[in-house]
Amino acid sequence: MxxxxxxxxxxxxxxxxxxxxxxxxxxxxxxxxxxxxxxxxxxxxxxxxxxxxxxxxxxxxxxxxxxxxxxxxxxxxxxxxxxxxxxxxxxxxxxxxxxxxxxxxxxxxxxxxxxxxxxxxxxxxxxxxxxxxxxxxxxxxxxxxxxxxxxxxxxxxxPWDAELTHAWDLLSGPDPTVRVAAVADEIGWSRRHLGNRFSAEFGITPKDAVRVARFERSHRLLREPTLPPLAEVAAAAGYYDQAHMAREWRELAGMPPSVWRERxxxxxxxxxxxxxxxx
Structure with a gap:
């Protein structure tokens, strides 16, 4: 069945x-x-x-x-x-x-x-x-x-801190080109202060928020019934190239995306x- x-x-x-x-x-x-x-x-x-x-x-x-x-x-x-x-x-x-x-x-x-x-x-x-x-x-x-x-x-x-909210929205949002240093500059905090406040609230670092958001974009694309070419998925999700996506998938999913799709x-x-x- x-x-x-x-x-x-x-x-x-x-x-x-x-x-x-x-x-x-x-x-x-x-x-x-x-x-x-x-x-x-x-x-x-x-x-x-x-x-x-x-x-x-x-x-x-x-x-x-x-x-x-x-x-x-x-x-x-x-x-x-x-x-x-x-x-x-x-x-x-x-x-x-x-x-x-x-x-x-x-x-x-x-x-x-x-x-x-x-x-x-x-x-x-x-x-x-x-x-x-x-x-x-x-x-x-x-x-x-x-x-x-x-x-x-x-x-x-x-109560919810407006700067911290804005940082979360940017770092976990849809923009694949977002950079932690640019977000810190935009909200008027040092990168170190952003990292401390961010980790204390969310439990992950600003860099990891970007990584997880990028990974989630690729995961969503890889769930399509018809699989796009992996190189296209990598580019759309914001990875440097397909090899970069594969490395991140090994860390965040425990296996490369092609293996996950098969299993x-x-x-x-x-x-x-x-x-x-x-x-």
Whole structure:
């Protein structure tokens, strides 16, 4: 039997959009057991499973042992995680902004760092309510509405440094030519001060934010059903050349992009069959 992916993406309530990029519901079944890679990205990750726990034998933090979670949260990282599966996965992923980490969890993204934690540790009893209610529903729009409701009850707007926000937007944004020194000059800080403030808030350095944003651009292009030439992907994502992209992929994904494309099955089925819903 060929694997089947059914899911939906949704935007949060407008009041949550400074804190939440979006929701991704997924139901994957009929695949052969295996592993896939949890990639670094510019969003913090929350996963709520609907059926069986998610199995992460290799954490994104080098010092953390693997584990199984019904619900998890993880910060920004430059390390991949390995997710094992038995051919079936069902749940919702919530992509948080760094500002959302403060507003929903009451802590900077740096406090999570690369660690994977149980969602109840940072969201409290609302995490249990969230999973129980999602499991009782059968449609993605209904589930996304419940997430909106619970997060709106939890969210607490916090003061946010305008210069630091601008630095994050530039360094993690779509411009592949951005340079850390230029961003420091633009906001009127020294490069050292920017590095200290940035790392203390986000848990990664300004240089790593640029690397992860560039990697995420290439990852998105490589998930296209028809693979563009790797040299074109490298240029569009902002790498010097294809060899530069391959080196960065070995560090951030654990393998070069061509190998990942050969091994990874889930994203392409999901991307082709996902329907937009909610929001």
């Amino acid at each position: 060929a694997g089947v992916s059914e899911g939906a993406s949704g935007l949060p309530d407008p009041r949550l959009r400074p804190y939440v990029h979006g929701y991704q519901g997924y139901l994957l079944h009929g695949f052969a057991p295996g592993q896939h890679i949890g990639m670094p990205g510019i969003a913090l990750t929350v996963i709520i499973t609907i059926d069986e726990p998610i199995d992460v034998p290799v954490s994104s933090h080098p010092d953390q042992a693997g584990g199984r979670w019904d619900m998890l949260a993880s910060g920004l990282t430059v390390h991949p995680a390995v997710i094992a599966h038995n051919g079936f996965q069902h749940g919702v992923q919530i992509d948080l902004t760094p500002r959302g980490c403060r507003a929903l969890f009451g802590m900077p993204a740096a406090a999570l760092g690369s660690w994977i934690v149980d969602l109840t540790d940072v969201l409290g009893p609302r995490a249990i309510e969230l999973r129980e209610r999602l499991s009782l529903l059968s449609t993605w729009p209904e589930r996304f509405a419940v997430i909106d409701e619970i997060l709106l009850r939890r969210v607490a707007p916090v 990874e099955e889930f994203p392409f089925v999901q991307d082709q069959q996902t329907a937009t819903a909610g929001g």
